[in-house]
Each structure stands twice: as structure tokens, then as C-alpha cells.
Amino acid sequence: MKKLSKLSTVYLVIMFFILYAPILYLMFYSFNSGGTMYHFEGFTLDWYKELFGDSRLLIIVLNTAIIALLSAAISTILGVAGALAIYYARRRRVKNTLLSLNNVLIVSPDVIIGASFLILFTMVGIKLGFISVLLAHIAFSVPIVVIMVLPKIEEMNTSMIYAALDLGASRWDVLTKVVLPYITPGIFAGFFMALTYSLDDFAVTFFVTGNGFTTLSVEIYSLARRGVSLNINALSTLLFIFTMLLVVGYYFITKRNNKPGRMGVR
Amino acid sequence: MKELIRALLAVLIVSFILIFIVFRLNSSQGYTSGNTLTIFNWGDYIDEDLIKQFEEETGIKVIYETFDSNEAMLTKIEQGGTAYDIAVPSEYIIDKMIQEDLLLPIDHSKLPNFQYLDSRFLDLPFDHGNKYSIPYFWGTVGILYNTKILGDRELTSWNDLWDPAFKNQILLVDSAREVLGMSLNSLGYSLNDKNKDHLQEAKEKIDALTPNIKAIVGDENRLLLQNEEAAIGLVWSGTAQEIMWENENVEYVIPEEGSNLWFDNMVIPKTAKNVEAAHAFINFMLDPEVAAQNTDYVGYSTPNKEALKFMDEEVVSDERFYPDEEMTSKLEVYENLGKRMLAHYNDLFLEFKMHTK
Numbered sequence: 001m002k003k004l005s006k007l008s009t010v011y012l013v014i015m016f017f018i019l020y021a022p023i024l025y026l027m028f029y030s031f032n033s034g035g036t037m038y039h040f041e042g043f044t045l046d047w048y049k050e051l052f053g054d055s056r057l058l059i060i061v062l063n064t065a066i067i068a069l070l071s072a073a074i075s076t077i078l079g080v081a082g083a084l085a086i087y088y089a090r091r092r093r094v095k096n097t098l099l100s101l102n103n104v105l106i107v108s109p110d111v112i113i114g115a116s117f118l119i120l121f122t123m124v125g126i127k128l129g130f131i132s133v134l135l136a137h138i139a140f141s142v143p144i145v146v147i148m149v150l151p152k153i154e155e156m157n158t159s160m161i162y163a164a165l166d167l168g169a170s171r172w173d174v175l176t177k178v179v180l181p182y183i184t185p186g187i188f189a190g191f192f193m194a195l196t197y198s199l200d201d202f203a204v205t206f207f208v209t210g211n212g213f214t215t216l217s218v219e220i221y222s223l224a225r226r227g228v229s230l231n232i233n234a235l236s237t238l239l240f241i242f243t244m245l246l247v248v249g250y251y252f253i254t255k256r257n258n259k260p261g262r263m264g265v266r
Numbered sequence: 267m268k269e270l271i272r273a274l275l276a277v278l279i280v281s282f283i284l285i286f287i288v289f290r291l292n293s294s295q296g297y298t299s300g301n302t303l304t305i306f307n308w309g310d311y312i313d314e315d316l317i318k319q320f321e322e323e324t325g326i327k328v329i330y331e332t333f334d335s336n337e338a339m340l341t342k343i344e345q346g347g348t349a350y351d352i353a354v355p356s357e358y359i360i361d362k363m364i365q366e367d368l369l370l371p372i373d374h375s376k377l378p379n380f381q382y383l384d385s386r387f388l389d390l391p392f393d394h395g396n397k398y399s400i401p402y403f404w405g406t407v408g409i410l411y412n413t414k415i416l417g418d419r420e421l422t423s424w425n426d427l428w429d430p431a432f433k434n435q436i437l438l439v440d441s442a443r444e445v446l447g448m449s450l451n452s453l454g455y456s457l458n459d460k461n462k463d464h465l466q467e468a469k470e471k472i473d474a475l476t477p478n479i480k481a482i483v484g485d486e487n488r489l490l491l492q493n494e495e496a497a498i499g500l501v502w503s504g505t506a507q508e509i510m511w512e513n514e515n516v517e518y519v520i521p522e523e524g525s526n527l528w529f530d531n532m533v534i535p536k537t538a539k540n541v542e543a544a545h546a547f548i549n550f551m552l553d554p555e556v557a558a559q560n561t562d563y564v565g566y567s568t569p570n571k572e573a574l575k576f577m578d579e580e581v582v583s584d585e586r587f588y589p590d591e592e593m594t595s596k597l598e599v600y601e602n603l604g605k606r607m608l609a610h611y612n613d614l615f616l617e618f619k620m621h622t623k
Contacts, residue, residue: 055291056330062288069281073274122345176267184270191273210348214331222309222332229310 023240030233047234057219057235063130064199064216071137072194078138079145079190084179086146087153099150105143110203113140118207128210136208137198144197145190152186153179185253192250196243303543304329306339306350308530311403313563320550326543343368343535350535351544357392357529358443360399361602369398370534376545379552387529387569390599399531400548403566405503406589406597407444407526414515415497424452424521427498428475436475437490437499438482442615443600444526445472445482448500451523458601462610469614473621482619491516502528503587507565518586524596529569 030048034041051057082102089095105113117136118128126132156179164178180187202217209218216239223232309332317328331350333339336359342348344366355363363369374380374396383401393399411421415435421427427436427448438445447457449468459465480496491499492512501509506518532551534544550556558576561568567587568574574582582588589597603611 055294059288059291062284062291066281066284066288069277069284073277073281077274118345128348180267180270187270188273210342219332222334 023236026233027237027240030230030237032230047231048238050231051234051238054231060214060216060219061235063213067130067133067137067215068195068198071134071141071198072191075138075141075194076145076187076191079142079194080149080180080183080187082142082146083149083153084175086150102143102146105140106147110140110201111207114204114207117204121208128208129213132208132210133205133213133215136204137201140201140204141194141197144193145187148190148193149183149186152183156182188250188253192246196246199239199243301325301540301543302327302329303351303540303547304331304349305547306331306333306342306348306353306535308332308354309334311354311530311564313560316551316556316560319556320547323550324543324546326540326546328547343537349537349539351538351540352547353533353535354402354530355533357390357399357531358600358602360531360533361392363533363535364393364398368536370536370538370541371397372400372534372548373545377549377552379549379554382552382554382557382570382572384569384571386594390529391601392529392599393531399533400552401569402530402532402551403504403561403564404527404529404569405566405587406520407447407500407502407528408506408518408520408586410491410499410501410506410509410516410518412491412494412497412513412516415494421498421517421519422522424448424523426521427452427478430477432478432498434478434480435497436478437480437487437496439487439500439502440482440484442611444500445618446611446615447526448472449475451521451525454523457524457526457598458603460603460607465610465614469618472618476621504564504566507587511565520586520589520593520597522596524598527594527597527599529599530566 029040031043031045032040033044033046086095086098086102089098114136117132117139121128121132121135126135160178160182161174164174169177200217201215202221205215206218206221209215216235220232220235223229303326305328307330311332312330314330317330320326321328333342336356339353339355340359340363343350343353343363360369377400380400387401387404388396409421409424409427411419419431443457446465446468449472450457450459450464453464453468453471455461455464455468459468481490483490487499487501488505488509490496491501492509494513494515501518503518503520506516509516510518532548534541538544551560552570554570554572555576557568557570557573561570561573561577562581568577574588585593
């Protein structure tokens with residue numbers, strides 16, 4: 001790749017600045033002792049102390065993390081199975097139909113998904129709370145995992161599978177020793193995608209929470225409607241840092257997986 | 267494959283550790299004991315110290331949940347997957363909830379503190395005899411204006427808003443009944459007017475206000491007015507109080523023609539599990555000292571007559587938030603207009619909004 005010219009570097013810096021400025025602004029004021037977002041009085045960590053002193057908020061944060069981890073893990077398993085099913089579908093029309101049905105779920109508005117889940121859960125009689133949120137999150141994460149994993153399977157060389165079969169591998173061996181190791185980066189990508197989707201989902205969660213169970217985004221929303229207190233800034237700052245850590249973690253995982261010699265049969 | 271299984275195990279272990287921590291936190295807070303009370307209230311609409319006090323006095327654990335609009339609250343209760351013991355809706359929605367049979371009647375014999383409420387705020391059209399609802403806070407709709415931007419100019423009437431000097435200065439709330447109500451009041455009609463000619467007249471009048479309107483906004487009006495982005499706002503009195511706490515340059519006025527009187531009320535939804543505790547909580551909130559402390563925190567006007575004695579003289583005598591008898595007689599509570607009429611209000615408001623663009 002050619003080295004970036006000066007102009008394009010400047011452009012890039014300005015662009016990133018515009019994109020990150022609101023977040024930085026918000027983070028900056030989380031250290032404000034003044035209590036408002038337009039006048040910086042002095043540095044303080046009080047908002048963070050208040051945050052950690054609030055056990056209700058702490059429970060909400062942990063709940064959000066639990067939902068994210070569990071829904072991402074379960075939807076990754078389901079999504080990988082789904083992607084394999086789509087890959088192995090023999091007839092082209094079946095394959096395309098499955099894939100389109102999957103994509104429709106990704107593009108359809110969250111509000112509609114949320115509302116339909118609310119109706120479904122009420123009809124089936126599932127109490128709104130942890131289970132309903134978990135199920136909803138799994139449901140909207142699966143299509144994302146499928147989309148992340150499928151290209152990785154498609155790019156796999158089919159001769160590898162035939163070679164393994166020729167050498168006496170069973171179907172199960174082919175899956176666990178050839179296919180899955182090859183698509184591992186895709187699986188991790190899918191997992192992290194599902195994780196971030198679940199962490200920041202608002203619309204779907206908004207519909208299906210209840211009975212004392214809320215996640216962070218829903219809580220922040222109802223707090224913010226009544227005028228923003230700076231502990232929301234503090235909370236958002238922590239959340240932002242956590243997301244950054246996830247991105248960095250994801251970067252290292254993919255980097256490690258892309259090292260030559262670590263792919264394929266193990 | 268090994269790597270995947272290891273990662274999956276790690277995720278599961280972390281989740282279970284977290285679940286364990288949450289469980290411990292919950293039980294240390296007492297949320298898992300049977301005697302709990304679930305309250306569904308607007309965000310930041312109670313002094314949390316009072317919840318602790320209530321818990322200590324009664325041994326009942328409070329689970330506090332918040333909503334951001336009456337409609338969201340109604341949906342959650344209507345669809346039945348929830349078990350709120352107390353909710354705090356505004357008056358116009360209570361009418362609807364009663365009609366749809368979503369509320370339990372309140373047993374007044376369990377509320378000895380009911381006597382402290384001001385009779386001006388009882389037995390109102392949305393719930394005659396307070397069978398289902400107990401007033402929590404009340405307020406008005408009025409004009410908030412910034413004396414720093416407007417100088418000496420004093421606003422006293424709705425008609426002042428039409429002054430060409432206020433070009434591009436007014437923030438309206440995005441709500442049909444408030445905006446049309448303002449116009450109806452300025453023409454001397456009732457807020458609950460059902461005469462279509464009067465409504466048309468009101469609509470044409472607000473169309474004429476267009477040059478003065480800066481924006482039609484929702485709850486963000488608080489920040490905009492506080493930061494002096496606009497000089498004048500049509501606001502609820504509670505919002506006005508909050509802005510005045512942050513910005514000394516603003517003034518709130520209930521226009522002389524009259525205005526809306528609104529209520530947020532405590533009700534017990536049909537799905538309640540702990541009706542006994544709900545009554546205990548309502549009674550607790552009606553205690554004059556408790557109500558006074560809560561009012562100090564929230565800043566809205568309390569319907570509790572006795573509570574006023576425990577409050578700052580300066581606050582209680584503030585006519586902007588505790589208007590005298592003469593002014594209150596000009597305030598009107600929204601009546602349920604019926605579906606057709608409400609749709610007509612909404613249509614007119616929509617036409618007006620399209621006109622402004």
C-alpha cells in the first residue's frame with residue numbers, strides 16, 4: 001500500500017475527531033465537579049464513587065454483562081450450526097432462501113422484532129425478565145453470527161474435506177478437526193459481534209424487560225429522559241472503555257489466529 | 267476445536283460467577299425474601315432516602331423500576347407479564363386504565379394519612395371519589411422565560427407569545443393537548459373544548475405563531491432552556507422548577523387566562539402481588555413529613571396540605587408553584603375527550619406541525 005499523503009492524513013484525523021468528539025466531550029464532563037454539561041468547574045471522581053456506591057446500578061451492569069455473554073455464547077453455537085446447514089444445503093434455491101430469511105432478520109427494524117417478541121412471550125406465558133431478555137437477545141444475535149461465519153466456510157478449500165475423508169476421517173472428525181479449526185476466526189468474530197450487539201441493544205430489550213430486570217441501555221434511557229446527571233457520563237465512560245478493551249481483545253485474538261502455521265488441522 | 271471449547275468454558279464460567287455475584291448482591295439487599303414491593307415510577311421522581319426509610323420501618327423490600335412515558339407504562343401493565351404493585355401515571359391515562367379495568371380499587375380505611383390531602387385536588391373528573399388513584403404530585407403548564415435575554419420584558423399572558431419581538435425564540439412541547447390548549451386558553455375557550463369551529467380557530471391562531479417558534483421538542487427542552495439556547499419555553503411546572511435550580515435567569519409564569527392542572531397519581535395495577543404493602547407505601551408517602559421531604563427533592567408541587575408546614579416558607583408561598591385559590595379556579599384538568607375528539611386534536615396538531623416546516 002502506498003503511504004498516505006499529507007492531505008489524506010489530515011482528512012482522516014478530522015474525520016475521526018468528528019466521530020469521537022461527542023464521546024470525548026461526554027467523558028470529559030464525567031470528571032466535572034460542577035454538575036452540569038456546559039460549565040467545567042473542577043476535577044472530581046465523585047460521580048464514579050456515586051456509581052460504585054449504587055448497588056442497584058451495579059446489579060444492572062452485571063446483568064447486562066451476563067445477558068451479553070450467555071446470549072453471545074448460545075447464539076454462536078446456534079449460528080455456527082446454521083451457517084454449516086446453509087453451506088451444506090445441496091440445492092441452490094434452498095440455500096438462497098435460507099440465506100435471505102436470515103438476512104431479513106438482520107435488516108428488519110429492532111422495534112418490530114421487540115414488539116413481536118413482547119406479543120409472543122405474553123401469549124406463551126413467559127414472564128418478562130431475565131429469560132425473556134436472554135431469549136430475545138439470542139434470537140437477534142443468531143443471524144449476525146451466521147453472516148460472520150458463512151464467508152469463512154465458503155472460502156474454505158473443499159479439497160481439504162475430501163482429503164480428510166479419503167484419509168479415513170469420519171464425518172465427525174471432518175467437522176471437529178478440519179472445518180471448525182479452519183473457521184475459528186470467523187466464530188470468534190461472530191461471538192464478539194453478538195456480544196457488542198447484545199451489550200448496546202436498546203429497542204428489543206426495552207420491550208421485553210420487566211419485573212425488576214433491566215439492562216444498562218434501558219436504564220440509561222429512562223434516566224436521561226429526566227435530565228442527564230453526570231453519573232450517566234461516568235457510566236458511559238466506563239462502558240466505552242470496556243468496549244474498547246473488547247475491541248483490543250478481539251484484535252489480538254484475530255491476530256493470533258492469522259499467524260501462519262496455526263490454521264488447519266491440529 | 268480445543269480452543270473453541272476452552273473459550274466456551276471460559277465464557278460460561280465467567281457468566282456463572284457473575285450470576286453468583288448478582289444473586290449474592292440481591293439477597294444482601296433482601297430482594298429475594300418474599301415480602302417485596304415493586305414500584306413503577308417516572309425516572310428520578312422520588313427521594314431514594316425515603317425508600318430506605320420505608321424499608322426500615324416496615325421490613326418490606328422495595329424494587330424500584332422506572333418508565334419514561336405514560337404510554338410505555340400502560341403497555342407494560344396492559345400486556346400483563348409484569349407484577350407492579352404501584353404505578354404513578356398521569357391523570358388522563360388513569361381514566362383509560364379505569365375503563366380498561368386495569369386498576370384495583372383503593373381501600374381508604376388503610377390510608378389514615380389520606381386526610382392530609384388538600385380537598386382542592388380530590389374528587390376530580392378523571393377519578394370521582396378517588397376510588398382508584400391518590401394524587402402524588404401536581405403542577406401546571408406555563409411559560410418559562412429568560413430575563414437575561416429578554417431584558418425587562420415581563421410575560422403574563424399567553425397572548426404575549428404572539429409578540430413579533432420574540433421571533434425564533436419559543437420552544438414548544440411536542441404534545442397536542444398542551445399546544446392546542448395554549449391556543450384555546452389564549453382565545454378564552456376551555457382546554458376541553460369540543461367545538462370544532464373553536465378548535466379550527468385555535469389551530470389558525472397557532473399557525474400565526476410559526477415565525478416565533480424555534481423548535482417543537484420533547485424532554486430535551488429542559489437542557490435547551492437551561493443552556494439559554496432559547497428565551498421562551500412552554501413547559502410543565504416541574505420542568506420549570508428543575509431549570510430554575512440550574513439557571514437563575516429564568517422566570518416561570520402561569521398565564522392569567524388560565525392553564526392546565528395536571529396530576530401524577532399513585533395507583534395499584536390489577537397485576538399487583540402485594541396489595542397490602544402497596545397500601546402501606548401509599549400511606550407512607552402521604553405522611554406530611556415524608557411528603558415534604560419528597561417535595562424538596564423532586565421540586566414539583568405537593569397536594570399534601572399538612573406537608574406544606576414542614577417545608578420552606580419561601581417555597582410554599584411561591585405563587586408560581588403554589589398558586590392561590592383565585593388562580594387555581596382558572597386551572598382546568600384535562601377531561602377524556604373520547605377517541606374521535608382526541609384524534610381530531612392530534613390531526614390539527616399534526617397539520618400545525620406540517621405548517622411550521
